[in-house]
Amino acid sequence: MQGARFQRLKAEFNDLIGQPPDARAARLAQLAAVDPEFAAELARWMAALDETDLAPAGDPLVGRAVGAYVLERRLGAGGMGVVYAASRRDGAIEQRVALKLTGRLHLSGPVQQRIERERAFLARLSHPHVARILDAGTSPELGHWFAMELVEGTDLATHADTARLDVNERLRLWLQLADAVAYVHRHAIVHRDLKPGNVLVDAAGDVKLLDFGIAKLLSADDGATATVGFTARYASPEQLRGESATTATDVYALGLLLYELLVGPFPFGRMDGSARPRAETPLLRDRVGASADDLVHVAAARSTTPNALRRRLRGELEAIVARALRTDAAERYGSVGEFAADVRRHLSGEPVDALPRSLGYRARVFVRRHRAAVGGAALAAAGLLAGLAVAVYQRDQALLERDRAERQNALLVSLVDAADPYDLRGSSLTVAEMLDAASARTRAQAGLDPRLRAQLLDAIGHGLFALGRSSDAAVAFAAALRALPAEVAPADPLRVRLSLRDVASRFELDPTTPALASLAALWPSIARQDASLRIEALGIRAHVQRTLGAPEAALADVEAALALCAIARGDGNADERLALRLKRMDLLSTLHRDDEALAEADALWSEASALPEGFDGMRVWVGRQRASALAMAGRADDAERLLAALAPAAERSYGAGSTRLAAFHSSLELAQRKRGHARSAAGSAARAGAIYATNLPDSVYHAYALRIEGDDLRVVGEYAAADERFARAAAIYARLGGNAVEDLAWCAIERAFTAFEAKRSTGAYDALVRIGEDYLADAGNDRYRATVEQMLVEAALDIGDTAGAQRRLAASAAARPAAAEDRVAAAVGAFRLARSQGDRAAAAAAIAAGRRDLGEAVNRVVVATFLTLLVYEAGAGNERAARCALARDAWLEVDPDGTAWRVQLRDVPACAAFDATMRG
Template identity: 35%
Template sequence: MTVTQVLGEDGDERRALEVLDQLLDLPEREQEAALAALSLPPALARRVRSLLSVQARAADLFDTAPSPSARVHPGLPQPDERIGVYRIERPIGAGGMGAVFLASRDDGLFEQRVAIKLVQPIHPFVDADWQRGVLAHFEEERAILAQLQHPNIVRIIDGGQTDAGLPYLVMDYIDGVDLMRHCREQRLELADRIRLFCQVCEAVQEAHRHLIVHRDLKPGNVLVDAGGTPHLLDFGIAKLLDPVRAQGAPEDETQATLLGAMTPAYASPEQLRRRPLTTRSDVYSLGVMLYQMLAGKRPYQTDSLTPAELERAICTTEPPSVSRALRDDDASPGYLEMPRQIAPDLERIVAKALHKEPGRRYGSAQELADDLRRYLAGQPVLAQPDSLGYRMRKFVGRHRAATATAAVALLLILGAGATALVQAHRARLAAADAQEINAFLMEVLTESSVDHAGSEVGLGDVLEAAGARIDARFAQRPEIAAGLRHALGNNLLNLNRLEAAGRQLEAALAEAKIAFGPSSLLAWQISDSLALLRVDQGRYSEAATLLEEVLAGVRRSGQRDTPFFVRASNNLGYLYMEREEYAQAEPHVAAALAAIEQGGVEIPRDEYSSLLTNQAQILHGLDRREEADALYRRAYDILRTEYPEATREMAIQLNNRALLLSDMGRREEALELARESVELRRRTYRGDHPMVAFGLTNLVGMALGAGNLDKALAAAEEAVAMAERLEDTRSDIKVLAQAALAQAHLARGEPAPARAALARARRALDEMPEVSPRAKTTLDRLESALRDREARE
């Protein structure tokens, strides 16, 4: 079933078209019953019936054996008509917005059979905008195919317009059958199916290299010729990922595309929910195809589902394993002789491709193909099952009403930490330890539930209470307590409860050294977390000492090519950046990047993007501005492509690039990026948070640079108010917020309130355990500016 979404203003005509396209894939005898089941308003139902009638008349043309009396829709060619140098032989298919004909070259130069695709005027009475959208999509497909030159992608040969004004394109004619039919008829073995599928992945990867998302991958859009070579076709609804928009420019959907289409049975969850798409959306569709090639049927049987039921099934329900699907009695012909059990590695590959969260799928079609080839070669695959902590979070999310919000989150946090810890234990003790940890989690959950506590408990309170329980329950089990406290400390740090986080992390480090030794990975990881806490507390020297010791231990142990080395080295570079010591920061961030780009260390793409951002900030600090801007744009492009939702890293990148553009004299651009950064921070953190306050202080400077004094003052006042409400927080935010307020007053010619704000900032700076170079430099500069102004007056 193909669903067509028409974007733009809502209206009865557009709704009628949406319903029509939902009905078209049903057998004609079922369409009326399905329409009645939708309970549409009478006028809308009549319009849908009218469009169905038009569609039926146009479809007469595409009977597999058309009779001489078959009615031809006006504007579409008849057999023996010429289009350019080609003579039409017969229609060979229709779908979506296009009609396809078999044709032969007819100019006497040489023989050549081709497929000619034209816009199919299925809906002749719709509004002009919609018709223009159809033509625009067809032209876009022609432009897309012209870019793609690959042996597994159908090749464009020619194009133009018919005498009736319809655009057409001429493509290679593939004399073959669709992917699933080929697998069935040839009774391909498992390994042969996988090799065939890898060729399809390579075709998709070629499109992705050109920033093209196919958006309608399915077996019917892959034809396999007599030699067994697959050919990817039908880019009619593909979407170009515009590099300009990928760098942050807003996308005008009505200009970018009037029509967005998909085949729901193969569509990703984000596609069904009408969210922004990335290349990982195509990876999901490839996962559905792989499942079908292995099991003989799709992971979700969607034919009888309503649109709402279909969305729930694909977005929230886990499909059965491939092995289970093969053991069912409804396997397709050609699959009955397949093995009833699929290897665990292959199951994991399919599951990773089909993950509901884009960030947990393969990053590209090439990665999926590479993992399949590793499986065929008997090598370890990259796909791994989700952790217990992740599965707990998803389970709790589906049963949110049964528990207090804070207790639910605690299950996730501690469950993840406990899982990692259990994996480090000796095998004979792991099961018993897991049971003990689970009992502890259930105790905390019960104590923090609404029924027991009398009201919903805040997450920070639950975490602090859990820390006290660890003291009593695991006093003699430092190997368990260390991991639990590490998880608690990290999350208290994220909640901005710095003192409580410090207590847990300090205790965790002591217990980890007792249980595993000072040079254990867990001890290093806890030291790394503790160093980040010290940075937030303004205790920079302690943080530097912790990280230097950790990295020295990693180097001695020969573990430089590990994700932990990358993160710890980056964190040390970040520390020096906070102190504005860019020359000292540069080698540490460069070492982290070298481990990835030269040593082959694999880390999540968002972390890699953050590393590039840090390097760009260092280059900015070293006054290498053009290099810094290029890196910022590269880093942001990664995030926009990989993570369509707003993230903390996006906000940081926008803010840092705004500072750079301001220094480069591009003040209006800087202000817009700073404003967008603050809005992302608000959506990410929801409420008072140091990250929001920092964003506001930077927005002040950008607004002043662009001459918007009122906006600057409003942002400064909001930053000061938020900093005052944040009690246990980074001490330099209070300095910087008051400094921003003084800066706004100075720009407005108001020295008295500026002087008062600077006095408050100086007191806050004096109260810091260790002076923040950035805060001190900012304050010194503003105090000097105030003295100069007063001297002139």
């Protein structure tokens, strides 16, 4: 039995494995009516399968031992075997796995050795969206078995429909799968059997790819180019022809899965698993539902309407899927990475490779992206046009109006010309460039009506402020105020709005300006304005009060703005409410109401993720705030992953010099610092500081970026650089004056602690204690109290001041640490104190306590510190070397440059010889 007939038998057999007995019988009867001999042979294969106890009826395998595992319940079956949930029962470890039985018997010795080598290789692979193979073996009765990571979840298509994911959410879900497949391809593994059942989505919404390495293991039995089992409905044309599987095979299967996610009905064959020879795929829009009722159901599962779904799928998505499903493998995407990159380009509004990049197509893409960016920049360009329309068409002097209209239309034409994406430079202008051009033309335009000039400059300033260009915005607002004629009354809405925004922009540049007093003087006029302006004023005052250290008052203003927003406009101002809720979430986090902040952050992120295409700026803003809330709530690993995913959109949306991008880098630094990745955190802080140094050099934002960079540099042992950052921050705080007194005191403590860390001298310790106790004695200093106490404890233990360390540890013991890293840090302090006192029992108890929480600790600095202490408990020789290796690897996670580890060697000289050997 050779060639295509054998491959057809194998494909039908693999499809029937997962079917219940009635479905098997019906399919065999259907085949017998057309080809009795083929059906009879297939029936013999199925009977042989039943004889190996792999049939589902009655589950006779439940309770049986397979290797070190006991089968508990049947999870499913497919093209390459039957899967059971199983538990390890050999007493070595407690572990639940998914155990797959393939039924393949009679392995030769060399083949078995090859499988063992491949299994060891696959077990070392690690990817967040790939289920790992943990163990493998052979049973005399049941053939090959494979123990895999047990994933409790729903298959890809079912999850997407149940959760009513829209098209963009489905694309992002599919990208997780594509990244997993691309990862295994980089390790020379072809999956060969991608289908919904091999792609599960867990409760957190994360994709897990199953069975990725089993095909590679089983191929050891057939030779390197053999075709192993696959599911016919998801097979590529070359698989159905009996040809070898390649990475192009997986590209095709990913195309089928994406097709199914987008439109539901399968493009080829019937849904019962039968297949026909592959033709080119039909267009997505032509397959949205087989009937009118089905079409409504498919669209509803994607949270849209039938017409909207057809429009969404037309064009780029059709071309992308069609290219992946070419019958000729050479015409498909060259790799999964190329396929995924085109989907990402579509999501971000960039031209895709699946369509010819004609001038017309690039123009449409530009318009789409440009319109979205304008909306994301707080309606900057729309403000220009709206202000112009109001000034042109609402004047009451017809002759003068006609004259003004001619000049103003000329201005509009010049602005549109400035935004031409196909000018001689060969690249599109950004929103910021358009605003710059608009500002220059507005100021240069002779004879322009003064009120119109002020309106245009107001719109320009508002857009620049939204982009984080506070200096340019302040110039625009000041120019707009100067443009207003003297006869415009103080209570005129335009003058009030400009005065309000002028206060906000000047305060952003210099927090020492008397912003609260200026706002108080404006408030009687603000109170007489419409709801929109009052809401904006409350938001600005909230920002000022938060910056000045009054978060409770700021929260009250935000709550008042939200209430006014709901009363005044109902559902017509969703974006404005979203911005206010973000401010509220940030204030809740500032006030240490972490549970409330995180709940609001999750709700906001859900809403932002559902926004239509083109709202990248809003998603980045919401995502950054959510990440900060996650980090403060002890979930820094989730925060860092979220920010890493958002980073490309942040660069795109904000631009390289925007202070909004600086704030994004600061949020990333927070997550990295909370995880203890100090070197990476220092880099993020430096990037934020560089932007602030250009845009807001004398602001609290610049000072804060310098401070946190200094913190991170001190952790990795770069003491001189850290001190320089603290000194620069202190100079800024000194210039800011009264509102920065506590921050200035904190910089002094940081410099003293850095000097102590560098010198470890009695004089440096005494200076640190004096400065630290002065800070703690001031009743007004609250923000850094716990951190100062911790610094003094660490310094006391380092210098040998046992009594001082014991006193401060006792004072802080009442506050029970909640996070695992806090408990590990407490164990570190207790161990060091016990060791200095010679109390071996207390030291052993502290080590035991730290080990209990070590696995859950996220902060790598804390973990590395604890592992370093374990060296003191080690014996000689190999045991000490092993613990030194653990400590070294942990410190290299904190600081890949190795500086932090070299600093540690002065405290653990026992590792010096080991380190020299490693470097040698």
